[in-house]
Amino acid sequence: MSVFVNKSTRLLVQGITGREGSFHARQMLEYGTQVVGGVTPGKGGQLFEGKVPVFNTVADAVSATGADTAVVYVPPTAAASALFEAADAGISLIVCITEGIPVQHVARAMPYVRARGVRLIGPNCPGLITPGEAKVGIIPGSICRPGRVGIVSRSGTLTYEIVNHLTKAGIGQSTCVGIGGDPLIGTNFIDVLRAFQDDPDTDAIVMMGEIGGTDEQQAAEFIKAHVTKPVVGFIAGQTAPKGRRMGHAGAIISGSSGTAEEKLASFAAAGMGIMKRPVDVIELVKERLK
Amino acid sequence: MNIHEYQARALLKAAGVPMLDGDVASTPPVAEAIARRIGGPVVVKAQVHVGGRGKAGGVKLAATPGEAADAAERILGMQIKGLTVHKVLVVPAAEIASEAYVGLIMDRETQRPVFMVSPAGGIDIEEVAARTPEKIRRLPVDPTYGLLPHQALSLAFFLYQDFAKVRAAAQMMERLYTVFTHNGCSLAEINPLVTTPDGRVLALDAKVVIDDNELFWRPDLEELRDESEEPPAEAAARRANLSFIKLDGNVGCVVNGAGLAMATMDLVKYYGGEPANFLDIGGSSNPEKVVNALKIITADPAVKAILFNIFGGITRTDDVANGIKTALAQFPVKVPIVVRLTGTNEAEAFKILKGIGMAALSDMDEAVQQVVKAAKGAA
Numbered sequence: 001m002s003v004f005v006n007k008s009t010r011l012l013v014q015g016i017t018g019r020e021g022s023f024h025a026r027q028m029l030e031y032g033t034q035v036v037g038g039v040t041p042g043k044g045g046q047l048f049e050g051k052v053p054v055f056n057t058v059a060d061a062v063s064a065t066g067a068d069t070a071v072v073y074v075p076p077t078a079a080a081s082a083l084f085e086a087a088d089a090g091i092s093l094i095v096c097i098t099e100g101i102p103v104q105h106v107a108r109a110m111p112y113v114r115a116r117g118v119r120l121i122g123p124n125c126p127g128l129i130t131p132g133e134a135k136v137g138i139i140p141g142s143i144c145r146p147g148r149v150g151i152v153s154r155s156g157t158l159t160y161e162i163v164n165h166l167t168k169a170g171i172g173q174s175t176c177v178g179i180g181g182d183p184l185i186g187t188n189f190i191d192v193l194r195a196f197q198d199d200p201d202t203d204a205i206v207m208m209g210e211i212g213g214t215d216e217q218q219a220a221e222f223i224k225a226h227v228t229k230p231v232v233g234f235i236a237g238q239t240a241p242k243g244r245r246m247g248h249a250g251a252i253i254s255g256s257s258g259t260a261e262e263k264l265a266s267f268a269a270a271g272m273g274i275m276k277r278p279v280d281v282i283e284l285v286k287e288r289l290k
Numbered sequence: 291m292n293i294h295e296y297q298a299r300a301l302l303k304a305a306g307v308p309m310l311d312g313d314v315a316s317t318p319p320v321a322e323a324i325a326r327r328i329g330g331p332v333v334v335k336a337q338v339h340v341g342g343r344g345k346a347g348g349v350k351l352a353a354t355p356g357e358a359a360d361a362a363e364r365i366l367g368m369q370i371k372g373l374t375v376h377k378v379l380v381v382p383a384a385e386i387a388s389e390a391y392v393g394l395i396m397d398r399e400t401q402r403p404v405f406m407v408s409p410a411g412g413i414d415i416e417e418v419a420a421r422t423p424e425k426i427r428r429l430p431v432d433p434t435y436g437l438l439p440h441q442a443l444s445l446a447f448f449l450y451q452d453f454a455k456v457r458a459a460a461q462m463m464e465r466l467y468t469v470f471t472h473n474g475c476s477l478a479e480i481n482p483l484v485t486t487p488d489g490r491v492l493a494l495d496a497k498v499v500i501d502d503n504e505l506f507w508r509p510d511l512e513e514l515r516d517e518s519e520e521p522p523a524e525a526a527a528r529r530a531n532l533s534f535i536k537l538d539g540n541v542g543c544v545v546n547g548a549g550l551a552m553a554t555m556d557l558v559k560y561y562g563g564e565p566a567n568f569l570d571i572g573g574s575s576n577p578e579k580v581v582n583a584l585k586i587i588t589a590d591p592a593v594k595a596i597l598f599n600i601f602g603g604i605t606r607t608d609d610v611a612n613g614i615k616t617a618l619a620q621f622p623v624k625v626p627i628v629v630r631l632t633g634t635n636e637a638e639a640f641k642i643l644k645g646i647g648m649a650a651l652s653d654m655d656e657a658v659q660q661v662v663k664a665a666k667g668a669a
Contacts, residue, residue, distance in 0.1 A: 023604075077507055099573075102474050102503040103396050108433045110401050126603075138573075140603045140633060155549020156573070157601040160633065161654065164601075181548060183398045210549055213398050236552035239537075239559045240568070247533040247548025247570040249503070250398070277557055279655055 002130035002175040003150065003195040003202070004093060004121070005069065009134045012058065012067035012091070013038040014074055014082045016048050020097070021073035024138055025052070028071075031135040036065040058082075058089040071127060071136050072096040079123065080105035087113045094186070095136050096122035103249070106184045113186065120186025124248070126156040126178035139163075139176055147172015149285060150196035152189060153208035154181050154215075154250070158236055161278050162208060169282045171289075174202040181210065181248030189219035197227050204230045204288050206281060207272075211237035212251040212258045220266035230288035232273040232281060235260045291500045292339040293514045296379045298498035301473055305465045307480070308458075309493040312381030321362035324380040325355040331383040334361040336368060336375040339519045341414075346370045351383055376518055384494060389482035390449045391415050392459075394466055396476045396501075400430040403470060405437070405463065407445045411482035437467040450485070458491040459483065473511060474504030523586050530582035532571060539564025541665045542587035542596040542625075544580070546571050546605045554599045557654065563662035566593045573604045580613025581620065588623055595626045595665035599654060602633025611639035615646050626664040630657035 011028070015021035016038025025048060029035050037055055038048050044056030055061035058070065070086040072079060072094065079098040086094045087109075094113065101123050113120050121128065127137010132146040138156070143164045151173055153159040159178055166173065177192050179185055189207060196202045205227070209216035216235065223231050237246055237253075238260040245252040253259050267274050273284040296314040303309060311328065314337065315321040325332045336348030343349050348370050350361035358380060368375045389412035397404040408426045410418050419426055427448040431437050439460070446459035462483070470478040477499040484494045505512045517525045527534030533548065537555070541563045545551035548570045555565040567587060571579045587593055600610045610631065617623075629650040631639050636652070643650045651657045 076503065100503045100506070103476060103501050104403075104433070104471065104474055104504075107396065107401055107403065111432065111434060138604055143633070153549070155547060157545075157547030157603060157605075158549030158553050160601045160603055161550055161553070164632070183396065184401050208549070210552065215398075234553075236549045236556065238552075238556045239565060240552060240555070241535070241537065244535050244568075245502075246535065246552055246568055249501075251548060251552065277560060277655065278553060 002133060003192070003199050004119070004175065004177065005128055005134045005136050006130050007034070007133040009069050009136065010034050010036045010065065010067045011134070011136060012036065012061050012065070012070040014058065014070055014072045014086065016040055016052070016054060017043050017046070018073055018075070022048070024073060027141070028135050031141040033134045033136065036067050037061040058085045058091065062089045062091065067091065069093040069095070069136060072098055074098060076100040076102070080109045083109040083120065084112055087116045087118045092118055094118060094120045095125070095127045096120060097125065097127055097137055099124040103182070103184055106182070110184065110186065121177065122180040122185060124182040125180030125185070126159065128175060128177040130175045131173050137178065139178065143167055144176060145172040148174055148201060148203040150174045150199065150202040150205045151176035152192040152196070152205065153178050154210045154248070155208060155236065158208055158278070162206065162234070162281050165279055165281050166285065169286070171282070171285055174199060181250050183213065183250045188215055190222045193219060193222060193227055197229060202229065204232070204285055206232050206285065208234045208236070209263055210235065210248065210251045211240050211246065211253050211260050211263070214257065216263040217266040220270040220272065223272060224270040230273065231270070232275060232284045232288065233267045234275040234278065234281070235263045291502055291505065291515060292519070293498055293500065294337040294339070294377070294516060295335065295496060296337055296377070297514050298496040301469050301498055302466070302480070302493060302496050305469045307462050307465045307469070307493050308491065310382045310384055312379055314377050314379050315362060316366070316377045318359040318362040318366070321378055321380050322355045322359035325352060325358035328380070328382050332358050332380050333383050334358055334365060335379045335381070336365045336370060337377040337379055338370050338373045338375055340371045340373060343370060348375060373519060384484060384492065385487050387485045387487050389484050391418070391481045392463060392466060392483050393477070393479040393481065394470045394475070397430065402430040402433060403467070405429040405431065405445055407448055409449050415481065431467065436471070437464055439464070454489065455485060455491050462491065462493065469498070473498070474501045474508060475499060476501045523589060527569070527586050530579065532569060532579060532583055532586070534586060535568040536590070537565050537567050539566045540592050540594040541661055542566045542590070542593040543599065544569050544571060544583045544587065544596065545599045546573065546601065550599065550601060554597070554654070554658070557658045558597070558662060561659050561662045563665055566590060577609050577613035577616055580610055581617040584614070584617040584623065585621070588625070593625060595628065595661045596623070597657060597661040598627070598629040598631070599657065600631045602631065602636060606635045607631040607633055607639035608635040608642060611642035614648070615642055618646065628657050628661040628664060630654055
């Protein structure tokens with residue numbers, strides 16, 4: 001078991017013939033993910049890597065392959081329409097890797113996706129991986145190993161850093177989920193925490209947040225009330241100045257809200273273990289798995 | 291992206307929001323000419339991308355064109371919160387009966403554009419929200435339908451009793467929503483929205499922030515950028531597609547990924563150092579980016595040591611190593627460089643660095659400790 005994706009996930013790659021899409025489709029195939037099809041309008045009928053059929057539309061791809069999950073690598077100008085299309089075609093999980101989609105486009109797509117009961121992860125996220133089963137997105141498979149710690153994070157490479165520490169210390173992961181660094185995202189910390197709490201194969205949870213917004217504070221409230229499994233947390237941006245966007249559009253301290261201090265205090269109030277450094281994850285998780 | 295008040299006014303005016311005629315000047319004689327054309331008392335306002343202009347002396351009332359020239363003379367070249375004033379806006383001094391606030395922001399929580407209106411205008415809205423939250427009405431707008439007429443009316447009724455004013459304000463809110471959606475804004479604000487003794491409703495000041503993600507396909511909006519409002523290093527970084535923010539410390543940081551970049555700064559601080567910058571080279575493996583990053587960081591004389599912290603996923607660490615090699619061949623770097631690389635193609639990367647006499651580390655904590663020590667030794 002695991003959350004959101006596993007070995008029976010039937011994956012469609014939107015933008016499979018593009019530079020990013022083709023590179024990562026190959027990586028996902030190598031990892032053993034069931035990539036059942038790809039979509040690039042105008043390139044329907046081709047075979048990707050000699051084995052994955054390419055379709056003109058997501059609807060065609062779904063009816064031919066029975067795909068249930070789509071991963072989006074299309075450029076920012078077309079990414080929002082890719083979300084509408086996937087939701088329309090009956091996909092139940094959309095993972096949007098694309099970075100730089102205008103926030104108003106996402107705001108328009110969001111209600112459409114939700115009204116169809118579709119889960120969206122991202123945009124501007126590294127995707128997710130259930131080690132040993134399926135990789136959907138760009139998280140390097142080599143740094144993960146199967147195990148029982150659930151990972152949820154707003155960042156990409158910071159997630160790799162922390163997962164790498166765990167793997168090297170012999171601690172495997174049930175699923176690693178990157179929810180994305182944009183202000184508007186489809187799946188938030190609480191959605192993933194709930195899934196890990198309900199997953200019989202997850203024993204502990206590591207959560208990596210950033211400055212900006214109140215998602216981490218709300219997640220801490222949720223943990224206090226509903227999560228019985230141990231949770232360890234990290235906040236990036238403790239040295240960030242106010243009012244400056246630190247790379248991620250979502251990582252900005254506005255006024256007095258969204259600071260690292262505020263977030264860490266909410267973690268402490270929820271009884272979470274707090275990492276001062278990424279490497280601290282090892283000891284904190286070990287203690288809680290005893 | 292922040293734009294100036296006079297640019298925001300132009301966007302609102304184009305959408306039909308009523309406001310007083312004004313114009314922008316970069317010299318006192320031009321300010322004087324504008325004041326003469328307007329006739330009567332005017333307000334001369336500094337155009338800079340920071341709040342608190344009034345308190346800093348950047349907004350002055352002038353009774354005559356001559357006084358307007360004097361005011362412009364004093365304001366132009368003034369420093370406000372570290373930014374130099376290059377332009378002033380000259381607008382008629384309005385007689386004000388009441389001041390209200392109307393703002394529209396993209397809200398993370400509801401994931402929609404949210405209107406915030408308050409009859410307590412003209413002052414810091416965050417302060418109103420904190421002290422007297424009952425004086426603020428919030429309304430999330432469904433982007434599928436836009437701001438519906440009855441919603442605009444209900445917001446306007448929160449501000450005014452007189453129906454003529456209510457109708458005027460409701461129409462302005464609909465037009466402000468149009469400005470917001472047509473220009474990819476993350477914020478559009480009228481503060482204050484005023485009524486005059488003769489019963490008119492006018493937008494006196496406007497603020498607009500444009501979503502950076504809109505700019506690459508909206509060159510018309512990109513043209514509104516004023517590079518003189520950005521530190522030169524940040525403008526150079528933006529042109530090189532790097533995300534860079536200058537800080538006060540002496541440890542230069544080059545990192546891939548925003549979260550890891552922030553965590554790296556935090557770790558520098560943890561080990562007793564002070565980061566000189568935030569810099570994210572992004573996910574791509576372009577050696578050119580590394581060259582540009584090094585150029586920007588070494589241009590800061592405060593930097594005493596430089597740390598590369600690269601976790602290779604999509605980023606290939608050998609490309610970063612090649613970037614370092616190319617950069618060092620192009621221009622000498624006088625401060626120590628500590629390189630931490632791990633992940634995709636790391637063996638190749640270590641070999642490239644060894645070839646130019648550089649050792650690389652694979653552990654982040656070790657690398658940060660080393661660079662902090664190097665910066666202190668040099669300081």
